[in-house]
Amino acid sequence: MKVDDIYLAGIGTYTPRPTPVEEAVRQGWFESHAAEESGLVSVAVEPALSAPDMAVRAARQALEQAGHEPGDFAAVLHSGAYYQGPGHWSPPHYVLHRTLNQPIPAFGITHGCLAMMTALHLAATLLKTGSPGRQAVLVTGADNFSTPTFDRWNDSPLAVFADSGVALVASTLGGFARLKAIGSRSVPELEAVHRGNDSLMPPARYPDHPWRVEARRQEWAERPGAGPHDLIDMANRFGELVKEIADRTLAEAGVDWDAIARVAHTGFSENPLHTLLLEPLGIPAKLSTWDHLKTIGHATVGDQVLALADLWRTGQVGEGDHVLLVGVTEGMEVGCAVVEISEASPHTAAAGTERRTP
Secondary structure, eight states: EEEEEEEEEEEEEEOOOOOEHHHHTTTTTSHHHHHHHHOSSEEOSSSSSHHHHHHHHHHHHHHHHHHOOOGEEEEEEEEOOSSSSTOOOHHHHHHHTTTOSSSEEEEEEOOOHHHHHHHHHHHHHHHHHTTOOOOOEEEEEOOOOOOOOOOTSSBBTTTOOOOEEEEEESSSSSSEEEEEEEEEEEGGGGGGGGGGTTTTTTTTTOOOSOHHHHHHHHHHHTTTTTTTTHHHHHHHHHHHHHHHHHHHHHHHHOOOGGGEEEEEEEEOOOHIIIIIIIITOOGGGGGGSOOOEEEOOOOOEEEEEEHHHHHHHHHSOOTTTTEEEEETTTEEEEEEEEEEOOOHHHHHHTTOOOOOOO
């Protein structure tokens, strides 16, 4: 979807102190060979602060930067890929109460690790079509995997799961970046890849052991009638989808690949990052945000925001640069967005930091 006159007025992040991967190996949480293959240096682990509380911290940071009044906001959109708190309770309203505290809608966006980008897509649509007199939407996301029901280190060979909170203020009045296009596409017949043999009714729950996403993926590969190359075929189709939606979003934005300064992407571990994203996109690792994300891990809904914040705050991108955001989730679905940086970061300007090139 081509976007006109929607900006990112504020960006906020919360990342806890990272746990070195070497420490995880010493503690017996992570096998040494898996740690080496991951390419990770450390993983963000938050032992105490809840996911919604991390979102609130990130939101306050984004709101301070944006400078909007609470009455300017049309809605709060909050997301997370993992449990946020008690059942039959509303994390989005918790975030709203502790930030804007206005009588506006607060929506929960359930779209796996693509949820923040989906929420930004919805925020842009809401601002352009549904909220007269309102100039902004607060978009937040967070996850905390420090529970007995999730094994962050071993749940998937594709990634190690990190704790974080992120926030964006989408605005019609201006900001540090302009959203030029955003959208997604899916291959719905591959939804079973992450379902495996688990029950839909009653819904499968895991009170006595961690989630086992990889086990379900293996169950799908070994289903009746499955072929020996199904996993390879699935990966190839996924790669084609990544390239297709990236090319389409760039065309909608009116931006050539040569104009893309950096790509902010899902926080896969090193080998899956190359196989599933960088190689299908045909871009070198130096354009990626791997150097930053390898110190955090896979922050689910927050990967692209964490990467964009780091690029902008440290001066790796500046005014006039375009950044491609790429996210993926179960389904299988891929989303992309193109943003153009419109203001230099005050962090780098205050420090006199020269702009770095990849």
